[in-house]
Amino acid sequence: MEVKYVPTTCPYCGTGCGFNLVVKDKKVIGVAPWNRNPINEGKLCPKGNYAWEFVNAPDRLTKPLIRKNGKLEPASWDEAYKLIASKLKGFKPEEVGFFSSARISNEENYLVAKFARAVVKTPHIDHCARLCHASTVAGLAAVFGSGAMTNSIGDIAESKCIFVIGSNTFEQHPLIARNMMIAQKNGAKLIVADPRVTPTAKQADLYMPFYSGTDVQIFNGMMHQIIKNGWENKDFIKNRTKDYDKLKEVVMKEAYNLENTAKISGIPAEKIAQAAEWFAKSGASCVCYSMGITQHTTGVDNVKSIANLQMITGNLGRPGTGVNALRGQNNVQGACDMGCLPNVYSGYQQVINPDMQKKMKDAWGVSEIAEGKVGYTITDMINVAADKPGTLKCLYIVGENPMLSDPDLHHVKKAFDNLDFVIVQDIFPTETTAVADVVLPGSCYAEKDGTQSNTERRVQKWRKAQDAPGEAKYDWQIICDLAKAMGYEKQFAFKNAEEIFNEIAKVTPSYGGMNYARLEKAEALQWPCPTADHPGSAVLHKEKFGTPDGLGILSAIEFKYPAEVPDKDYPLILTTGRCLWQFHTGSMTRRSGNLEREAPTGWVEICPEDAKALGIINGEKVKAVTRRGEIPITAKVTKDIKKGMAFIPFHFAECAANILTNNALDPIAKIPEYKACAVRIEKIKEA
Numbered sequence: 001m002e003v004k005y006v007p008t009t010c011p012y013c014g015t016g017c018g019f020n021l022v023v024k025d026k027k028v029i030g031v032a033p034w035n036r037n038p039i040n041e042g043k044l045c046p047k048g049n050y051a052w053e054f055v056n057a058p059d060r061l062t063k064p065l066i067r068k069n070g071k072l073e074p075a076s077w078d079e080a081y082k083l084i085a086s087k088l089k090g091f092k093p094e095e096v097g098f099f100s101s102a103r104i105s106n107e108e109n110y111l112v113a114k115f116a117r118a119v120v121k122t123p124h125i126d127h128c129a130r131l132c133h134a135s136t137v138a139g140l141a142a143v144f145g146s147g148a149m150t151n152s153i154g155d156i157a158e159s160k161c162i163f164v165i166g167s168n169t170f171e172q173h174p175l176i177a178r179n180m181m182i183a184q185k186n187g188a189k190l191i192v193a194d195p196r197v198t199p200t201a202k203q204a205d206l207y208m209p210f211y212s213g214t215d216v217q218i219f220n221g222m223m224h225q226i227i228k229n230g231w232e233n234k235d236f237i238k239n240r241t242k243d244y245d246k247l248k249e250v251v252m253k254e255a256y257n258l259e260n261t262a263k264i265s266g267i268p269a270e271k272i273a274q275a276a277e278w279f280a281k282s283g284a285s286c287v288c289y290s291m292g293i294t295q296h297t298t299g300v301d302n303v304k305s306i307a308n309l310q311m312i313t314g315n316l317g318r319p320g321t322g323v324n325a326l327r328g329q330n331n332v333q334g335a336c337d338m339g340c341l342p343n344v345y346s347g348y349q350q351v352i353n354p355d356m357q358k359k360m361k362d363a364w365g366v367s368e369i370a371e372g373k374v375g376y377t378i379t380d381m382i383n384v385a386a387d388k389p390g391t392l393k394c395l396y397i398v399g400e401n402p403m404l405s406d407p408d409l410h411h412v413k414k415a416f417d418n419l420d421f422v423i424v425q426d427i428f429p430t431e432t433t434a435v436a437d438v439v440l441p442g443s444c445y446a447e448k449d450g451t452q453s454n455t456e457r458r459v460q461k462w463r464k465a466q467d468a469p470g471e472a473k474y475d476w477q478i479i480c481d482l483a484k485a486m487g488y489e490k491q492f493a494f495k496n497a498e499e500i501f502n503e504i505a506k507v508t509p510s511y512g513g514m515n516y517a518r519l520e521k522a523e524a525l526q527w528p529c530p531t532a533d534h535p536g537s538a539v540l541h542k543e544k545f546g547t548p549d550g551l552g553i554l555s556a557i558e559f560k561y562p563a564e565v566p567d568k569d570y571p572l573i574l575t576t577g578r579c580l581w582q583f584h585t586g587s588m589t590r591r592s593g594n595l596e597r598e599a600p601t602g603w604v605e606i607c608p609e610d611a612k613a614l615g616i617i618n619g620e621k622v623k624a625v626t627r628r629g630e631i632p633i634t635a636k637v638t639k640d641i642k643k644g645m646a647f648i649p650f651h652f653a654e655c656a657a658n659i660l661t662n663n664a665l666d667p668i669a670k671i672p673e674y675k676a677c678a679v680r681i682e683k684i685k686e687a
Ligand SMILES: Nc1nc2c(c(=O)[nH]1)N[C@H]1C(S)=C(S)[C@@H](COP(=O)(O)OP(=O)(O)OC[C@H]3O[C@@H](n4cnc5c(=O)[nH]c(N)nc54)[C@H](O)[C@@H]3O)O[C@H]1N2
Pocket: 013, 014, 047, 132, 165, 166, 167, 168, 169, 171, 172, 173, 193, 194, 195, 196, 198, 211, 212, 213, 214, 215, 289, 290, 291, 292, 293, 327, 328, 329, 575, 576, 577, 578, 579, 580, 581, 582, 583, 584, 675, 676
């Protein structure tokens, strides 16, 4: 039997590596290198390598399921559509909320947003960017006029000094880390700040360990050193920014001198001084960051502090510089671009702008849409459902698993218990399908055409390699069918993904010059790409920023502690995150034998000194307890974590980190503080 190779894009992280799916007997049976792909040049991390394994897992969802007498029972599509349409028509628009997905295509996200706003007419639509880079989207839009990564992945290789903070790039974006290694080989310095000695930290020329939640102190401390020594870029500050005086007044306070910064952050003073000097003097320095920065009650402050550092050192608008927010999921950039956010239509066109409302109504061919109002975020929807029963009655969740990924799971469960009707569209049974009233089987990346947008704003193709199992349908098809059942056939009469993309390009200025023919090339296109002859944009803010007057805004930011700090009862700082082998709630990686074997369950990292004081040995089963709940978990005693800290990966339902995490939110971005709360690790008493 003939073997076929289908070039496509990895369904895991925001790097957007390309590979070939190997197809035999009409089934995906492997992954093979795609050497011409400019992002990864044929190289892959383990998740990419095994991205074929889950596709034909035996427990894929293959039929719609409807809850009858408390049990999910197989049903026909017709029955499911009829039930959903009648339910959705029965609620007031604002009683319905949508979670869209960073795992589905741009085309599908666009349709979920259109369905929410034009058919159900609710303003409540959001997706997991809320839990991820919401702080970036809000923070960078405020100071630069655009919330996206400023530079490109390949560009990192040209940097002379790379400051990685709050990113474990070598495990979470391995093929971006490759560019860091190339830069290092060419003489660049790699500085890594992290509470843990991660594989990324182990590659550093200068490693700075610190306490979670002290990021603003570190940035202000570095800027204090830079200004004190006259290393700031005076021309850049003068010509391209405003409000420098306000920033200077704050960071030059004694509170941010070396001594205080060392005391609060736990980083030795000489390391902070060294980092500031290398960074300011290199000629081309970039910052690469991810969740360690954003997932805080001060997430927006943290992001603005990075922008401050880059503006006062003039490290923007050129290769090797930039504020490089490493976006998380394969299509989280795209889900934002497509308007699956409560405040914008696609292309970040504001929902409160009447001109934009009119534009979308005309484009969508409807007389009414959810108008003039910013909807709830994901975190708002969960809070409202849990704490104000009756306000929100129905959730439609596509490709997310909040029953494991959202903070404070007991509270999330309460929210779901209060809802009248829950629809979940996924490819596998999950903790969230388990609480649904209707489950709809979608199709995965290997089974459909479409596009996704990676962290560097590059719009890349997925190409169909096999059929979806059983009666599973394209996610976009499900939305179109439902629109028809709701009486909106004409507005959703799409025959394929390309037709949807053409509508996206028509209404979304930054995608305006794109079409499938242009995207066929391996290197695809980076937005903004407004016209058919525009080559796309690798670096943003070259001459001016996207703010109304073109100037970057410097912000005066004071350090604040996390919402919950350690005390007598909960003496350690808990931080949560990921490991190389698993992806999020594991719905795909835990069904991939080669990945699951490497990290079959969770653990809590603590340092030998803390372990000794608690009488805990490596490998012992212990209890991790916070004010929200407790979990049994295996202790991993390691020198690779700072004293006073504990770390738990959030992938594993059997020891779910999110039972412990704190649902305290950044006031602007509404992102939860996953990266710092207070915890107690206890020995399990023998019966
Ligand atoms: N293998 C794998 N890769 C992934 C994912 C996955 O689940 N698995 N998920 C993808 C997604 S959606 C995302 S968002 C990215 C996330 O990618 P990362 O942000 O790199 O991953 P995390 O492990 O969440 O956190 C990064 C680092 O922040 C550190 N940290 C903890 N507390 C603090 C703090 O207070 N301040 C700072 N500055 N750092 C702190 C942690 O020790 C950790 O090393 O990864 C993407 N890639």
